Amino acid sequence: MVPNLVISVAHGQMKIDELDKSINSFSEGKSDILISTNIIESGIDIPNANTMIIHKSDMFGLSQLYQLRGRVGRGKHRAYSYFTIEPGKILLNKSQQRLDVIKTLDNLGAGFSLASYDMDIRGSGNLLGDEQSGQIKEVGVELYQDMLKEAVSSYKDSSKKIEEVWSPSISLGLSILIPEDYVFDLPTRMSLYRKAGELSSPEDINTFTEELFDRFGPPPEEVNNLLMTLMIKNKCLYNKINIIDAGPKGVLLGFKNNFFNNADKLLGWVTKKSGQVKIRPDQKLFLQKTLNTREEKFNAVLSLIEELQLLNN
Numbered sequence: 001m002v003p004n005l006v007i008s009v010a011h012g013q014m015k016i017d018e019l020d021k022s023i024n025s026f027s028e029g030k031s032d033i034l035i036s037t038n039i040i041e042s043g044i045d046i047p048n049a050n051t052m053i054i055h056k057s058d059m060f061g062l063s064q065l066y067q068l069r070g071r072v073g074r075g076k077h078r079a080y081s082y083f084t085i086e087p088g089k090i091l092l093n094k095s096q097q098r099l100d101v102i103k104t105l106d107n108l109g110a111g112f113s114l115a116s117y118d119m120d121i122r123g124s125g126n127l128l129g130d131e132q133s134g135q136i137k138e139v140g141v142e143l144y145q146d147m148l149k150e151a152v153s154s155y156k157d158s159s160k161k162i163e164e165v166w167s168p169s170i171s172l173g174l175s176i177l178i179p180e181d182y183v184f185d186l187p188t189r190m191s192l193y194r195k196a197g198e199l200s201s202p203e204d205i206n207t208f209t210e211e212l213f214d215r216f217g218p219p220p221e222e223v224n225n226l227l228m229t230l231m232i233k234n235k236c237l238y239n240k241i242n243i244i245d246a247g248p249k250g251v252l253l254g255f256k257n258n259f260f261n262n263a264d265k266l267l268g269w270v271t272k273k274s275g276q277v278k279i280r281p282d283q284k285l286f287l288q289k290t291l292n293t294r295e296e297k298f299n300a301v302l303s304l305i306e307e308l309q310l311l312n313n
Contacts, residue, residue, distance in 0.1 A: 002032075002033065005032040005033055006030065006031040006032050006033070007031060007032070007033045007034075007035060008022045008023075008025050008026045008031040008033070008034045008035070009022060009034075009035050009036070010022050010023055010026075010034060010035070010036040010037070010039060010040060011036065011037045011039060012037060012039050022034075023040075023044070026046065026049075027046045027048075029048060034049075038060065038064060038068060040068070040071055041064055041067040041068050041071070042067050044071055045074055046071065046074065047074045047075030047076075048075055048077075049071060049072045049074070049075075049079070050072055050073070050075070050077045050078070050079045050080065051072060051079065051080050051081075051082075052068065052069065052071060052072045052079075052080070052081045052082070053082045053084060054068055054069075054081070054082065054083050054084065055084055056084070056085065056086065057083035057084055057085060057099065058085050058089070058091050058092075058095040058096075058098070058099065059095075060098075061098070062098045062101060062102065065083070065098065065099075065102045066102060066105060068081075069081045069102070083099060083102070085099075100186075101186075104185070104186050104187060142194075166242065166256065167233070167237075168233055168236035168237065168241055168242045168243065168244060169242065169243050169244070169245075170229055170232055170233055170236065170244045171244065171245045171246070172225070172229065172244075172246045172294075172297050172298075172301070173246065173247060173248075173297070174225045174229075174294055174297070175221070175222045175225060176222065176225045176226045176229050177222050177223075177226065178192055178193065178222070178223055178226065179220060179222055179223070182216055182217075182219070182220055182222075182223060183216055192212075195208065196208065196226065196230060199230055199234070200234070200237075201234065202231065202234060205227065205230050205231055205234065208227075208230075209227055221294075225294065228298050231302075232244065232298075232301055232302065232305070235302070235305045235306075235309070236305065238309075239305060239308060239309050239312065240255055240256040240259070240260075241253060241254070241255055241256065241305065241308075242254055242255065242256040243284065244301055246291060246297045246300065246301055247291070248290065248291055248292060249288065249289075249290065249291070250286055250287050250288045250289050250290075250291065250300075251286070251287040251289065251291070251297075251300055251301055251304055252284055252285070252286050253284060253285045253286075253287070253304060253305075253308075254282075254283075254284040254285070255283075258283040258284075260308075260312070261312050262311055262312055265311045266308075266311055269307070269311055270285070275288075276288055276289070285304075287300065287304055
């Protein structure tokens, strides 16, 4: 393909002096192309190298791809790195994830993001003990760290009661997300999801809504669904409601630990709503109502929670 160019070769089975000569020849500009295995992924500094083609890039790990890409662009000239795969090959899910992530790691200080993404893709073990696989993957790194911190604090101060952290299960049968065409950058989307999960009051949700509008424009329907769900979640936490499931025929609602402060008032309210609200054998409430649109679902859920809140006051 390139008969006029000088080619050097580098791989781990070469003798040390041959490998040294080949690398130096390319570094000094005596050869134009270096064909190599991933032996060059670290410790090689060749400032004049400005283009890299990684063959079968789906076979490499995320950290390997990141290190390999770092071999070019070390000088003053703009560099290019091409990740290739075999034509027509169907990638495994993890391989596709690695290639998607490496495209986003294009900023300074991306090392932490790399480690975080790599841990999410490959999974990770327990922080304490000799097990190489644990529950971090199931609960997420941040929640695992919070749980570990609480456990350590409780051992340091046995009189200190660990505050129970819980979150209601809310299912409305609607698309609830931040679309890629609304916020393209993956780290930014993940940051917004993280921030949304930490909102604890209506004021916080309103501020978050204004931030989205100012930074990205009018939210699409999926984002509006997310914001309304956050509002419902906030009300559920306040009223100790741990299950909301809205379908076309009504709303199912369950209380945390099946406990309601004013049970007598609740029974009286259910009696007045006879034929519309009933208590199931599993102690959950079911509001029978036809709900065809997203507005009907949101209105029915919010109205039901507000009525129950009045009974608790």
